[in-house]
Every structure is written in C-alpha cells, then in structure tokens.
Amino acid sequence: MPALDGERILLGVGGGIAAYKSADLVRRLVAAGASVRVVMTAGAERFITATTFQALSGHPVRTTLWDPAAEAAMGHIELARWASRVLLAPASADLIARIAHGLADDLLATLCLATEAPILLAPAMNRVMWANPATQANIALLRGRGAEVLGPGVGDQACGEVGPGRMLEPGEIVTALVDRVAGDPRLTSLRGLRLLVNAGPTFEDLDPVRFLGNRSSGRMGFAIAEQAARAGAQVTLVAGPVHLPTPVGVSRIDVRSAAQMRDAVATQVAGQDVFIAAAAVADYTPAQVSGEKIKKTGSENLQLVLTRTVDILAEVAARPDRPFVVGFAAETCDLEHYACDKLTRKKLDMIAANRVGVTGQGFDCETNALSVFWCDGRAELPAASKAEVARGLLALIAERRGQGR
Structure with missing residues (x-):
C-alpha cells in the first residue's frame, strides 16, 4: 500500500521562485498515494501556471475566492473540510505573515482559517528575510x-x-509527511508512557536587577518534549525562563530558579516512566539576595558568596522509585571523559553530551549533535535539526528502556 494512501493533501503554493519545486512535490505526493488539490496565490501564478498543477494532480486548481461557479456551493469551506492536511509549499514570508495574523484576504488564507486539519509550512525566502525578527515571531x-x-x-x-531559507526538496517534504502519517516506528513504545523533561536555563537573582544565568535557549529540551508528545507520550515540561511556545499536547510548568526547578521536578517525578534532564541548571546560587540594587563602591572588586544548588539529576537518580534517567552534559573539551564520569557518578541510565562553542551545536541555534553514552555502549547523533536529534535520542531511550536498562 502506498505510504500516503488515503491522505487528502491541500497544497497551498505561495509566491516565490521555489514554486517551481511544487510541481515535483505534487508528482511525488500523488505517486505516494495521496489525493492532492492545489490552491495558488496570485504571486504563485507569476512563477508557474495552474495548468501544470492541474495536469499533475488530476484536479482543477483554485486561484481565487471570487470564483462564482466554485463558490456557489461555498467551495472554500468544502475544500477546508476535505483536507486531511494542509501543506503550504513554498510558504513565503508574506504568506507566513498573513496566516499568522489570521488574515482572510485571499482563498488560501481563508482556507487556513476555515480548516481543522493540521497545517504544515515549508518556508522559502532570502536568508535575511528568514532571520528577520518579524518572520521569526x-x-x-x-x-x-x-x-x-x-x-x-x-x-x-x-x-x-x-x-x-531554501524550501526543502520535494523528496524531503514527502518523507516528512510519511513520517507524520505513519509515525516514527522507533518511537512506538513511547505511546502512553509518562515523560518528565526539564529545559532551559535557571536565573539566580543577585538583587532586584541582576541575576546569574547561562546561555541555554531551551530549544533542545522543548524539541524532546514535542517529539515525545507526537509519539503519544504524556509529557510534562518544566521550563526555565525562555520565550518558546508550549509544544502541542505538552503540560508545561514555568520556573525561574534552580530551587524552583528542583521543587517542580520533585513534585512531578513520582509515577514518571522517563526523566530527561535537558535543562542547564545553575550549580551555584548567591548565598544572599540583596533586597535593593547593589551599588558601585570605591572598591575595584565585588565579592559574591555562592552556595551549591541541589543536584536535581542526582536526586532523581537516587530515588527508590526512579524512572529511566537521562542526563545531559555540555562540554568544551574531553567530552567523553566528563560525560562518562557523570554517567557513572550519578548512576544514570544514559547521558547525552554535546560540545559547546562549535558552530551549529549547543546553545541558541536550531541544530545540534549529540554523543550518547550508557553503561555498555554509545551512539552518535550527527548534526541535524534539534527536532531530528530529539527523535534520535528518544529512539535510543525507547530501545534501552525496552532492554531493561
């Protein structure tokens, strides 16, 4: 049976040179068994013709909300109800902005408002346009x-x-759709399990103005939570102070300090099947927090007295009812040595280590690479999107947990 048999894909083609790739995308979707209907924006029509998509999809192509014949039966509502998935490819900066802000100024934007189907976007634009804060927002x-x-x-x-900023190649998009329809077979054993994930930094206050923090963005932990939820796990995410949306299907608890994160994890960990400690928790916190802003004095130096915070990971691993415990290690050198020491010393089931200071890995970027260690083995997860790396890590967790640690 074709991988997308029975899928009804509404393909929205935005304006941009990448629209030429959408013709091959339609061909591949149809070959995979999907029924495809195409809606084009006015901008898309300047790059490729509706006739091309009609020939490849076998269905008439819609280009306007003001089609008397189609709209006699409320055609835009019919299309919105027909789709099992809406795919916008290419999704230009303009199309993304209009969809994000709920505009209904053309047929495609109106369909996105009217549909209850999942919406997937394949962005395509200049690298500066992609990086623009408005686009990212x-x-x-x-x-x-x-x-x-x-x-x-x-x-x-x-x-x-x-x-x-390049649109993914048509083959990559089809593969992504197949994965979402079929699910990642490596993660099937996660369905129904309870996962607790912590993510992001902690901020340790010095006074009402200043704090000690770190550069963790929380993206890796959020990606793990998102992918686990998609696999059918019941996921609780304890998040430090980050500006990231809550993944769909994830229960989120926001905290600020290491003490608050420790309390939240301690409250939630009972009954969990897996604990993944992806947060960058402060090792030290000020012994005293000033109630007023610390002022400059005549001295050239400022001395701070710091005390150790509770080791959340070690505390969970020491519980008699411990879940499967996965730690993280961010290292600048001797990655394997420090990671394996932490694995053994804290009696973890697994540890995922990444090298910080390397382009495309670690803090505040969209990609990562991990070296994963357990008592009698290791695996390498090469550089990829944090979502893909998260799936790879979860697959290893599912495999090791299934082997009884």
Missing part, C-alpha cells in the same frame, strides 16, 4: 497554535546568497 506564533514548520534548508539561494 510569526513562525513562533504559528508553532504555538500547532502548525508544523518543515525546514527551511540551508544552501544556495536564487538571490546569489548562501544560508538558511
């Missing part, structure tokens, strides 16, 4: 509402520049 808004963003890819762009 729109992407975050859409993700927070449950839309899924596929890509973008990194490479040569039509403008002659190189960087992130």
